[in-house]
Amino acid sequence: KLVNPETGRIHTSFNQAVAATGRLSSSDPNLQNIPIRSEFGRRIREGFIPGRADRRLVSADYSQIELRILAHLSGDVQLKHAFFSDTDVHRRTAARIFGVAEEAVTPEMRRQAKAVNFGVVYGISPFGLARNIGISNAQAARFIEQYFAQYPGVRNWIDQTLETAKKNGYVTTLLNRRRYVPELNSSDAASRKAAERVAINTPVQGTAADVIKLAMIRLDEALKRTPTRLLLQVHDELLLETPAREADGVADLTKNIMENAIALDVPLRVDVAVGYHWAAIH
Template sequence: AEILFERLGLPVVKRTKTGYSTDAEVLETLAAQHDLPRRCLEWRELAKLKSTYVDALPAAIHPRTGRLHTSFNQTVAASGRLSSSEPNLQNVPVRTTLGREIRKGFVASEEGWTLLVSDYSQIELRILAHLSGDAALVDAFRERQDIHRQTAALIFGVEPEKVNDLLRTRAKEVNFGVVYGMGPFGLARRLGIEQSEARAFIDGYFRRFPDVKRYQEDTIERVRQEGYVTTLLGRRRYLPEIHSKNWNVRSFAERAAINSPIQGTAADLLKIAMIRVHRRMAEEALPARMLLTVHDELVFEVEEESTGSLAELVREEMEAAIDLDVPVVVEIGTGTTWYDAK
C-alpha cells in the first residue's frame, strides 16, 4: 500500500479501517495506470495456486493407492448439489489460463488408460427454458442456436452474424445473471459497466423473453404462499426468509426462489445420470471408473480401447436422464490429462 499510494502516487480507490485497501478490485482498477498492480495480481494468483494445489495436493495423495481420495457431501449445499472436501476437488481452477494449468497434474492411474470428461451443455438455461415455457428461449435451444449469440441479437437489436465477442460476452452474463436472480447492481459489477446500462440490458432481456419474467414473478409469489420451491423431481427447499422484514434477507430468499428450482433440478439430474451411467458400466463390464463429479461434469478413467464405447454409453444415459421441452446436450472430451480432456 505504501509503495502504490505514497511512493507511486496512485489514486486511493477505497479504504479499510486500518488504511488503504489493496484488494483484487482495487488492484484491477489501478492496473490501467501502472504495471505494478497487475504484477501484484499475478503474484497473488501464483501464490494461491502454489499453496492450495501445487503444495497441498501431492501431500494429500494416499500412500497405498497413489490417488487423491476426496469426500462427497450430500447435504451441505442448499441447492442439492454434491460438494467435495478433504481435499476439495470441485474448486480446481478453470476460469484463468494459469489456473487451468493445474489440471495437467491429474492423469489416469494406469498405463494404457485415459481420462474422459462429460459435461451437460448450458443445462441451467435449458431447465429455465423448460420451466418458463418461453417460446423464444425454447425455440433457440430446439434450433440448436448459439444461445448467447441469439440472446445478444435479440436484446441488442442486431443480426446474429453481426454479434461480436463483446456483445456475446455481455449476453452470456445476462443469461446466467437472470438464472441467479441478479439485478442491475450485480450485473454492472460483473461487466464493469454503469448500473443504468446493466438495467437496460436486463430490461431488454425480459422484453425478448417475457415468459421468463412471468415465471420468476409467479415463483416468488408461490413461495410467499406456500413457503417453499420444488425441483422438477419434487424435492423441496423451504424459504421462510421470504417473509423477513429485512430487505437484504428477503431479497436473498427471492433470488433463491428463482434459482433453486433450476440449480436444484440440475443437481437432481446429475445424480440420476450418475446412477444410470454406473449401472450401465457394470452391466457391460466396461474397463472404466467414474472418478469425480464437478457440478454439471463427470470425470472417468477408461482403457483407451474402450473410450468410444464409454463415450457412447455416457452420452446416452446422461441425455436420457430427464425429459425436457428442449434438447439435453452432453459434450464429451478425452485426453491423457484432465486439462486435455476438458
C-alpha cells in the first residue's frame, strides 16, 4: 500500500521543521530509519533498487562530520591535527584514555573511545557513558577527564558556549541559525542539565544539518539538466539514482560539492560508493 500507483515507487515525506536541531526528518514511511548493521536490515536495503536496470545508486556519506565541526568550533589543536593528518581520531582517543600506544589499541578499546568522542558532542555524563558502554561510573568519569586532558580546547569551547547561551538565551549554528534554550536558567536541576546538553549539541549537530542542506541545494542545481536524481537524505548521507554509464562521474561530482559545501578549519571528507541496491553501497 506504500507504492505509488503512478510511479511504482515508494515516496517519503521530508519534514523541515520537526527536529529541533534543524535536521530533516522523514515520514510516511520513515526512510531514514532503515536498519543497516543487522542481517535483517541488509536484506531490507537490498530491496531498494533503481527504477530501471540500466541505472545505479550512488551513496555519498560525510565522514565524522560532527567531530570535524567540533574541531572547527573549538579550535582544539590536537583535534584539528588529527583530521588534517587523516589520523583515526577514535584510535587516538582510545590510546589516551586507556594509556596505551596507538598501535596497541584493540577494537573494543576503539569502540569505547568512539562512544566517548561522540558522547562529548551530546554532553554525555559519566553515568550516561557508563550505561552506554558497560563500564563503571568511576571509569567513565576517568575516560571523560582524559578526553578533556587530550582536547582542552573542547572543554573551553563547551564552557564558553554555555556561558554565552545562559546570557543570550539561545545558541547558534555556524550559519547563525538560532535555537532558544530558556531552560538554561531554570531553577530545576534536571531541566537545566538537559538544556545544557541541548546547548552543547545544537551548534554541532545543527551545523551538520545546515551543511548537508547547502550541499543538497548546490547538487540539485548541478544536476538539473541531467537524468540523475537525488532520492534520499539520511542524516549525513545522500542517495542518488543515475544512469550506470554516468555513475562514477556523478559520484565524483557529489563528493566534490559535499566536501566544499562550507569552508572549515579542517577538511570535510565524503565516502562515495556505487551499486545496484542500497545494501551493496554500505
